[in-house]
Every structure is written in structure tokens, then in C-alpha cells.
Amino acid sequence: DGGITQSPKYLFRKEGQNVTLSCEQNLNHDAMYWYRQDPGQGLRLIYYSQIVNDFQKGDIAEGYSVSREKKESFPLTVTSAQKNPTAFYLCASSIRLGNEQFFGPGTRLTVL
Amino acid sequence: AQKITQTQPGMFVQEKEAVTLDCTYDTSDQSYGLFWYKQPSSGEMIFLIYQGSYDEQNATEGRYSLNFQKARKSANLVISASQLGDSAMYFCAMREAVIDSWGKLQFGAGTQVVVTP
Numbered sequence: 092d093g094g095i096t097q098s099p100k101y102l103f104r105k106e107g108q109n110v111t112l113s114c115e116q117n118l119n120h121d122a123m124y125w126y127r128q129d130p131g132q133g134l135r136l137i138y139y140s141q142i143v144n145d146f147q148k149g150d151i152a153e154g155y156s157v158s159r160e161k162k163e164s165f166p167l168t169v170t171s172a173q174k175n176p177t178a179f180y181l182c183a184s185s186i187r188l189g190n191e192q193f194f195g196p197g198t199r200l201t202v203l
Numbered sequence: 204a205q206k207i208t209q210t211q212p213g214m215f216v217q218e219k220e221a222v223t224l225d226c227t228y229d230t231s232d233q234s235y236g237l238f239w240y241k242q243p244s245s246g247e248m249i250f251l252i253y254q255g256s257y258d259e260q261n262a263t264e265g266r267y268s269l270n271f272q273k274a275r276k277s278a279n280l281v282i283s284a285s286q287l288g289d290s291a292m293y294f295c296a297m298r299e300a301v302i303d304s305w306g307k308l309q310f311g312a313g314t315q316v317v318v319t320p
Contacts, residue, residue, distance in 0.1 A: 122306065133207075133294055133310035134248075141306065149307065179246060188306035189298055191238060194248035 093118045095195035097182050102200045104176075112167045112198045114182035122188040123165035127151060128179040128197075137180075140165055141188045169200065176202045206230065207295050207311035215317050216285050223270070224280040224314045226295030232256075234300040237278040238308065239269065242292040251293075254278055282316075290318045 095116045104110045116123065121142050126134040136149030140159040154173025159165050165184075169176045179199050183192040208227045216222040228237065239251040254262045254269045262269040270279040282289055292315050296308040 131312075133312050134296075134308075135310075136307055139306060181246075181248060183248070185306075189236070189300075191250050191253055192308065193250060194240075197246040199246075 095182060095184055095193060097180075097195040097198050100196065100198060102198055104200070104202050106202055107171045109168055109170050110176075110200065112169065112180055112182075112200070114165045114167065114195060115163055116165075116182075116184045116195075117163060118184055118186075118193065119162070120184035120186050120193075121162070122185045122190075122192075123159065124183040124185075124192060125149075125155070125157065125165070125167045126181045126183065128181060134181060137167065139188070176200060206309040207297055209295055209311035209314050211314045212312075213315040213317070215319055216289075218287060218318055218320050219284055221281060221283045222285055222316060224282070224293050224295075224316070226278045226280065226311060228276050228278060228295075228297045230276075230297065230299055232299045236298040237269070237271070238296040238298070239267070239278075239280045240294045240296065241289075242294060242313070244291070248294070252280065285318045287318050287320065290316060292316075 098113045124139040125137040128134050135151050137155050138157040140146040156168045181197045182195045185192045235256045237254045241249045252264045252267045254271045261271050266283045268281045292313045294313045295311045
């Protein structure tokens, strides 16, 4: 079955710790994206990647970092510099940049 | 400035009735795309329908249709014959073709739909 997986579904961390969220896709899509969603709000773009070894900042990249070493994987690190990291994080991919995006199930991060 | 506006925070609809979700957008671009996504309580975003700015016909996908009025910059989603499983949050999104925005989706705040028996 082709799709996008994100793990874990729920993640708890102490303030000041970095944490890495996993995103894997087996759809053979070139483009991948990370979004953040806060309660009652739409999605905001954190980072996106058009192709392997390339990524660009989105609208709210401060306090986050990514890597794209493999086509299938686009992990997101939430660093201690992110002031309000508690949120729902969604990863998406599309066959090419600009095409319709397909989303993973999300990771709910809570920083205590 | 807000690029996508969804003015209905929530609405109730009776099963088997049709419902229209409003979406207006703001762009000076001639080439753009409009998307609708559904987000059930599980959290996953499900792609529903797409309309390109140059598409002459309104997009349809099963029970979903998009009422595209370019001059008014509106892209309303119509769900016909509502089902209980349609209860979810619905998001309108836009992709512009300008260099700095290409590939990025701008999302509206969403509309919560509750389908009642």
C-alpha cells in the first residue's frame, strides 16, 4: 500500500529538548512538505523540499530544521529555539512541487 | 494579508441534504490552483477536489463539486446528499504560480461541518 507514514502519533518532550519527527513516503513523490496546525486554525508551512538534497523555508521556519537525504524521507527537527512547539504536525508529499498534496496521519507534539 | 477566507466557522446540515462551504481568495496572479481538503477528527488531511484558474468547467468529484466564480474570486465547495461520515473540518487552499510562492499552499481557517441524522 502506497502512502505517507509519520511516527510517532503522539510525542511528549521536556522544554529545551530537541525532537525529531519522522516522515516517510513510498509514493515516489519528488516534493515533500511540513506543516504545523494549531487548534482551530489552518495549516502553516514550515519547510518544503522539491527534490532530494534541496529544501526551502516556508512561512514559519524559525526554530525548525529539516534534511532530505533520501527521496522517501523528510524528517523535521523541532529545536529548543522554537518558542511554542506544542502543536499538530503534518507531513505531505506531491508528485511534483505544486501538484495536489497527500498527507500523513500527523504527529501531535506536546512540550511539557 | 489573508489569502484565503472561509467565513463560516461551523455549520450543521441534515443527512441527505446538500451543503455549500464558502471560500474566497485573494491573488493578483492569473495562474493559480484551488484545493479543498477534508480533515476528520483523526487529523489526517484528505484531498477532495482541485480547480485550476484556467479550467472553464467547474470541477466535480463524486458528491463534491466546486462552484468556481473567477470574477468574484470565490471557490465554494458543494457537498451533495450529505452523509454522517462527512462530519469533519473542511479547508480551502490556494497555490499561486509566482516564483516565491510556487508549490506552497495557503490554507484558510476551515469550516467545521456536523451532519445530523
